[in-house]
Amino acid sequence: MTLLDISGVSKRFGGLQALQDAHLKVPAGSIVGLIGPNGAGKTSFFNVMTGLYPADSGTFILNGVPYNPSAVDQVLKAGIARTFQNIRLFKEMTVLENVMVGRHTRTQSGLFSTIFRTSFNRTEEKQIIADAMQLLAYVGIEKEAQQISKNLSYGSQRRLEIARALATEPLLLALDEPAAGMNQTEKKDLQLLLQKIRDDGTTILMIEHDVRLVMGLCSEITVLDEGRVIAQGSPESVRNNPAVIQAYLGVAHHE
Numbered sequence: 001m002t003l004l005d006i007s008g009v010s011k012r013f014g015g016l017q018a019l020q021d022a023h024l025k026v027p028a029g030s031i032v033g034l035i036g037p038n039g040a041g042k043t044s045f046f047n048v049m050t051g052l053y054p055a056d057s058g059t060f061i062l063n064g065v066p067y068n069p070s071a072v073d074q075v076l077k078a079g080i081a082r083t084f085q086n087i088r089l090f091k092e093m094t095v096l097e098n099v100m101v102g103r104h105t106r107t108q109s110g111l112f113s114t115i116f117r118t119s120f121n122r123t124e125e126k127q128i129i130a131d132a133m134q135l136l137a138y139v140g141i142e143k144e145a146q147q148i149s150k151n152l153s154y155g156s157q158r159r160l161e162i163a164r165a166l167a168t169e170p171l172l173l174a175l176d177e178p179a180a181g182m183n184q185t186e187k188k189d190l191q192l193l194l195q196k197i198r199d200d201g202t203t204i205l206m207i208e209h210d211v212r213l214v215m216g217l218c219s220e221i222t223v224l225d226e227g228r229v230i231a232q233g234s235p236e237s238v239r240n241n242p243a244v245i246q247a248y249l250g251v252a253h254h255e
Contacts (some may be wrong), residue, residue: 003028003203004080004172009058011048011227018044019055019227024205026172026220031194031204033214036224037247042207043085045224046176050082051075063171076105079171083161085180085207091150095141095160098149099132102167135163139193155186159193166202173197175206179213191217215239223247 004026011019019041026032036042047053049060051069060067067078081102090098136142139159144152149160158178165173178194179187187210194217198204208214214221215235223231223238225247231238238244 001028002026003063004205005059005061006049007059009045009048010056011044011053012056017227019048022058022224022227022229024049024222024229025232026203026205028203029198029201030219031198031206031217033218033221034205034207034224035209035211035214035221039226040224040247041227042224043176044227046082046174046207049075050080050174076168076170080174081165081168081170081172082174083158083165083176083178085177087157087161089149089157089161089164091148093149094145095136095147095149095152096129096132096145098160099135099163099167100128102164103128103131103135105168132163132167135167136160138166139163140189154181155189158182158186158190162193162197166197170202173202173204175204175208177207177209179208179210187213 002025007023009019009022034042048055051072062078069075136145141156141159179190221238223244230243231241
């Protein structure tokens with residue numbers, strides 16, 4: 001089953017054609033990679049898909065239902081949560097509070113009950129704290145729950161951002177360069193975490209510069225170059241695609 005099906009996406013910024021008839025399919029229960037050289041349009045694709053930029057054209061279907069990525073909150077309600085290449089945590093909040101913010105997007109308390117601290121609100125808040133702690137344990141940073149998030153190590157901040165995204169109960173977790181800035185040990189730990197998330201039922205789409213990590217994690221890969229899709233398929237087929245070798249992998253092997 002295809003969870004995410006995007007087709008015909010174009011986006012222009014002034015004189016720059018960032019995306020041209022781009023397309024992407026993400027099977028349910030998979031980890032799919034979106035790769036390409038710098039400036040290929042990967043982040044533009046993510047930003048259009050998740051409501052940060054309006055598409056000039058395109059069709060977006062999630063779990064069999066069309067969705068309109070015109071606003072970030074609407075995309076979140078549809079079932080897509082994302083992280084960013086540049087970590088965007090609430091830096092002065094605790095680790096626990098960051099995840100609670102994500103969890104609040106799925107709660108029932110209205111403004112009245114929140115202001116006046118109704119019994120329902122208090123009960124729900126206890127549950128939010130419990131859920132947030134469970135997610136912190138899931139990603140391996142529960143011992144740092146009361147730390148201010150800006151004081152975490154870089155790898156732990158990445159894990160926190162993933163936990164906050166998971167708190168929204170997404171159908172699809174969209175990760176923008178999740179391994180950026182990590183050493184090899186942290187990357188290996190990240191790989192194990194992402195495999196666990198997939199095995200537990202959350203589909204993952206990731207932009208990632210580390211080709212070796214993508215090849216080891218992803219069942220399917222889409223390759224962008226100059227805003228166009230130049231290849232889609234298994235890691236093996238992408239690795240041996242002449243257009244990909246020329247545009248990206250050939251360069252990557254010499255880095």
